[in-house]
Structures are given as C-alpha cells and as structure tokens.
Amino acid sequence: MYAAVVRSFDSGPKYEKIAAPAPSGEHEALAEVLAAGLHLRVRAQANGSHYTSTEELPLIPGIDGVGRLPDGKLVYFVATDNAQGSFADQTLIDLRRAVPLPADADPVLIAAAMNPAMSSWVTLRRRIQAKPGFKVLILGATGNSGQMAVQIAKLMGASQIIAAGRNPDRLRSLTQLGADVVLSLAGDPLTAARSLGEASAEVDIVLDYLWGEPAALSMLPILTRRSDRSRLLTWIxxxxxxxxxxxxxxxxxxxxxxxxxxxxxxxxxxxxxxxEFPALIQAIAEGQLTANPIVYPLSQIEQVWKTSADSQQRIVFVPQAETDLPSF
Ligand SMILES: NC(=O)c1ccc[n+]([C@@H]2O[C@H](COP(=O)([O-])OP(=O)(O)OC[C@H]3O[C@@H](n4cnc5c(N)ncnc54)[C@H](OP(=O)(O)O)[C@@H]3O)[C@@H](O)[C@H]2O)c1
Structure with missing residues (x-):
C-alpha cells in the first residue's frame, strides 16, 4: 500500500510504498481510506510538537478520516494513538473509535468538517452544558474551527454570537453563517481588546481559538464592563x-x-x-454546517505540505485519487 511517512520531525512526510498492516484482535479492521483532513493538529503530530506526541518514528500522520470497512460499510474513524495514522491507502481502524456514516455521505465533506466542528460541538455539550439563549464570543472566528463554532453556536440556540478575527472578508462572511456582531482584531492589540470589552461584556461563554495576547488583553476589558460581575463567564x-x-x-x-x-x-x-459524533455527523451530512474542503490526491502530499496552511479552506487528501483532482 502507499502512505505518507514521516521519518524525521524536521522534514515533512514522503509518499512511500510500505507493507499493509494486519489487523489483530476482534476490535481491529483494515479499512480503505477514502478521505482524511490535513488539520492543524496533523501538522503538529507530524513535527512532534503536539502535546500528545510520543516521538515515535517513523509515523504515518493523520488523526481521523472516512474509511470503507471490509464489509463495505462507510465509517468516520479516529485514528489509533500509535504511529499508524490515516494518511494512507489503508489503515487499521479500532472499531470502537469508528461510527457508521449514511451510505450517501460525502467522505470529503465529513473528513474536512469533523475536526474543526467537534472543537465547539463537543465543548458546548461536554465541557459545559450550554443552555439555549446563551451569549457567546468566538475569538479567532475566521479559521475553519471558528467558522464552525459560529454555526454550531447558532444550532445550539445561542441568542447572541460575537465573532472576532483578523481577516475582513472572512469576518463579513460569518454574518451569513449566524454571527450577530463581527469584530476586527486587526491593528493595535489594545484597541482591539477595548472593542472586545465594549461588544462582549454580557457574554456567558468565550470560545477561544487564539489564546496569547488577544486573550490576556481582553479579559479585564470584558469583565469590568459586565452589568453584573457575579454572573458566570466561562472562558474556554x-x-x-x-x-x-x-x-x-x-x-x-x-x-x-x-x-x-x-x-x-x-x-x-x-x-x-x-x-457526540452521530449527532454531529448528522448535522454535517444534512448540510446544516458549511465547510470549505479542497481536495488533493495523497500522492501529492510532499508538494501540498510545503504550502502554508490556508485557513480559508481545509485540505483533504484522497488516497485513491481520481485523475480530475487539482494538482500542483
Ligand atoms: N481543542 C480542540 O478540540 C481543537 C480542535 C480543532 C482545532 N483546535 C485548535 O484551534 C485553533 C484553530 O484551528 P483551525 O482549524 O480553525 O485553524 P485554521 O483553519 O488554520 O484557522 C486559523 C485561524 O487563526 C487565525 N489566526 C492565526 N494567528 C492569529 C492571531 N495572532 N490573531 C488572530 N487570529 C489569528 C487565522 O486568521 P488569519 O486568516 O487572519 O491569519 C485563521 O483564521 C488551532 O490552534 C487548533 O489547534 C482545537
């Protein structure tokens, strides 16, 4: 089989022919990989910088994907925590980390959307229980995950969604996806923090994709403007x-x-x-959530890897590529 293989954390993956792994035990199956997303987390996995890195090499990157099981069924799967990721023609799937997909689900859409979407979906349902009517500030709303967070907050009944980010075009597009207020973080950080404070003083939740200076500078401007400081604000x-x-x-x-x-x-x-996956998959498959996939054959991973990550689109690799895909 072919796979993307990382042999050093200092250089990107190479497309190589390797032996297919063999399943062991009742919970494992060798699946054909149909699509796998190049999430930021995958880049961190491949350069060894993610907090879950075991430093094991060589490794096949890829943290999730859509696969076809030997019985023909489609699944979304989370890759196992070892060095056998989803950037390959075939991969070993732990069936306990796989959920069935509708037969007509679009593998590329699911592979593009699940990781950015789960960042807010799982947060709003598992880290807190967001009650309909909540007000939310999304810091870093212009990325793939932030764009999903806007839509998911809407789906979960937010009464006010404030979306903050740098890219003006992308910010504007967020109003069509459900943002009530968009705020620019471009320019002077202190001015941006003051604007955040003025606009977001009454939020219940902050979904923070940025951290660093924007988080540190905007906490007090938000908190000190609250009409009731004893009302809980959860910063996530x-x-x-x-x-x-x-x-x-x-x-x-x-x-x-x-x-x-x-x-x-x-x-x-x-x-x-x-x-949480079945309900999230249903929302994606039914078209309730917009994602922006761009598809490449896995065989082009070396060229694609060298391009800077485009936060407007989510790259999805298709191992068994058809010839009409874009190429470098
Ligand atoms: N914990 C989880 O479950 C989970 C899941 C998925 C993702 N994440 C994390 O969430 C973050 C965003 O992921 P993503 O998938 O949305 O990535 P993405 O699609 O690449 O988007 C990144 C966004 O960050 C913005 N950005 C970068 N530096 C910035 C700065 N200094 N100030 C303001 N905006 C800045 C970019 O804006 P510009 O367009 O202006 O550059 C872009 O909109 C990453 O840290 C990722 O690891 C966490």
Missing part, C-alpha cells in the same frame, strides 16, 4: 493560534465570577467524543 481555551502562553491578570479571577477551562483531547474522554 480551545486553540492557541496567537500563542501557547497568556499572561492572565490576577484581578480577572478575583473581580468577577470568572472561570477558565480548556477543551481538547484529555479534558474530554474518548467516550465523550464518540457519544
């Missing part, structure tokens, strides 16, 4: 596009009913994620 750390660390002002934690939690692998159990 999901991504760290603006920095892995943030200098949290101590006064933020004293001066208001304010809690900071995180959401990701580890803070939600695998069983918790799996339990």
């Amino acid at each position: 750390q999901i991504g760290s596009m603006a920095g892995a660390d943030a200098a949290i002002p101590s006064a933020a934690l004293r001066s208001a009913n304010f809690q900071i939690i995180g959401s990701g692998q580890g803070s939600v159990t695998p069983a918790g994620y799996l339990a």
Whole structure:
C-alpha cells in the first residue's frame, strides 16, 4: 500500500510504498481510506510538537478520516494513538473509535468538517452544558474551527454570537453563517481588546481559538464592563493560534465570577467524543454546517505540505485519487 511517512520531525512526510498492516484482535479492521483532513493538529503530530506526541518514528500522520470497512460499510474513524495514522491507502481502524456514516455521505465533506466542528460541538455539550439563549464570543472566528463554532453556536440556540478575527472578508462572511456582531482584531492589540470589552461584556461563554495576547488583553476589558460581575463567564481555551502562553491578570479571577477551562483531547474522554459524533455527523451530512474542503490526491502530499496552511479552506487528501483532482 502507499502512505505518507514521516521519518524525521524536521522534514515533512514522503509518499512511500510500505507493507499493509494486519489487523489483530476482534476490535481491529483494515479499512480503505477514502478521505482524511490535513488539520492543524496533523501538522503538529507530524513535527512532534503536539502535546500528545510520543516521538515515535517513523509515523504515518493523520488523526481521523472516512474509511470503507471490509464489509463495505462507510465509517468516520479516529485514528489509533500509535504511529499508524490515516494518511494512507489503508489503515487499521479500532472499531470502537469508528461510527457508521449514511451510505450517501460525502467522505470529503465529513473528513474536512469533523475536526474543526467537534472543537465547539463537543465543548458546548461536554465541557459545559450550554443552555439555549446563551451569549457567546468566538475569538479567532475566521479559521475553519471558528467558522464552525459560529454555526454550531447558532444550532445550539445561542441568542447572541460575537465573532472576532483578523481577516475582513472572512469576518463579513460569518454574518451569513449566524454571527450577530463581527469584530476586527486587526491593528493595535489594545484597541482591539477595548472593542472586545465594549461588544462582549454580557457574554456567558468565550470560545477561544487564539489564546496569547488577544486573550490576556481582553479579559479585564470584558469583565469590568459586565452589568453584573457575579454572573458566570466561562472562558474556554480551545486553540492557541496567537500563542501557547497568556499572561492572565490576577484581578480577572478575583473581580468577577470568572472561570477558565480548556477543551481538547484529555479534558474530554474518548467516550465523550464518540457519544457526540452521530449527532454531529448528522448535522454535517444534512448540510446544516458549511465547510470549505479542497481536495488533493495523497500522492501529492510532499508538494501540498510545503504550502502554508490556508485557513480559508481545509485540505483533504484522497488516497485513491481520481485523475480530475487539482494538482500542483
Ligand atoms: N481543542 C480542540 O478540540 C481543537 C480542535 C480543532 C482545532 N483546535 C485548535 O484551534 C485553533 C484553530 O484551528 P483551525 O482549524 O480553525 O485553524 P485554521 O483553519 O488554520 O484557522 C486559523 C485561524 O487563526 C487565525 N489566526 C492565526 N494567528 C492569529 C492571531 N495572532 N490573531 C488572530 N487570529 C489569528 C487565522 O486568521 P488569519 O486568516 O487572519 O491569519 C485563521 O483564521 C488551532 O490552534 C487548533 O489547534 C482545537
């Protein structure tokens, strides 16, 4: 079979012919991979920087995908936690980490949408129980995950969605997807933090894909403008596009009913994620959530890998590619 193989964390994957793995045990199956997304998490896996990295090499990257089981059934699967990822013609699937897909589901759409979508879907259902009517600020709303968060907050009954990000075109497009207010983070960080404070003082939840300076600078401007500081504000750390660390002002934690939690692998159990997948898949398959996939044959991974990640689209690799796909 062919796979993308990482042999050093200093260089990207290479497309190589390797021996297909053999399933062992009743929970494993060798599946044909139909589509797998190049999520930011996959890049972090392939360069060894993700917090779950075991530093095991060589590794086949890819954390999830859509596969066809030997009995012909389509599944969405989360790759096993070893070095055998989904960027391959075939992969070993742990059937306990796979959920059935409707026979007419679009593998590319599911592969593009699941990772960015689960970042807010699972958060709003498993890290907190968001009640309809909640008000939410999405920090970093212009990326694939932020765009999903806008739509998912709407689906879950948010009464006000404030979407903040840098890219003006993308920000504008978020109003069509459900954002009530869009806020620019471009320009002077202190000015942006003040605007966030003015617009978001009454939110119940912050879904934070940025962390770093935007988070640290905007906490006090938001908290000090609240009409009732004893009303809970839950700040949920999901991504760290603006920095892995943030200098949290101590006064933020004293001066208001304010809690900071995180959401990701580890803070939600695998069983918790799996339990949410069927409803999320249904929402994607029914077209309730918009994703922007761009498809490449897996055989072109070396060229695609070298391009900077485009936050407007989610790259999806199709291992058994047809010839009419875009090429480099
Ligand atoms: N915990 C989870 O469950 C989970 C799941 C999925 C993703 N994530 C994390 O969420 C984050 C976003 O993922 P994604 O899939 O949305 O990535 P993406 O599609 O590549 O989008 C990244 C976004 O971040 C923005 N950005 C980058 N640096 C910024 C900065 N300094 N200030 C403001 N905006 C900035 C980019 O805006 P521009 O267009 O202006 O550059 C872009 O809109 C990543 O950290 C990812 O690891 C977490």
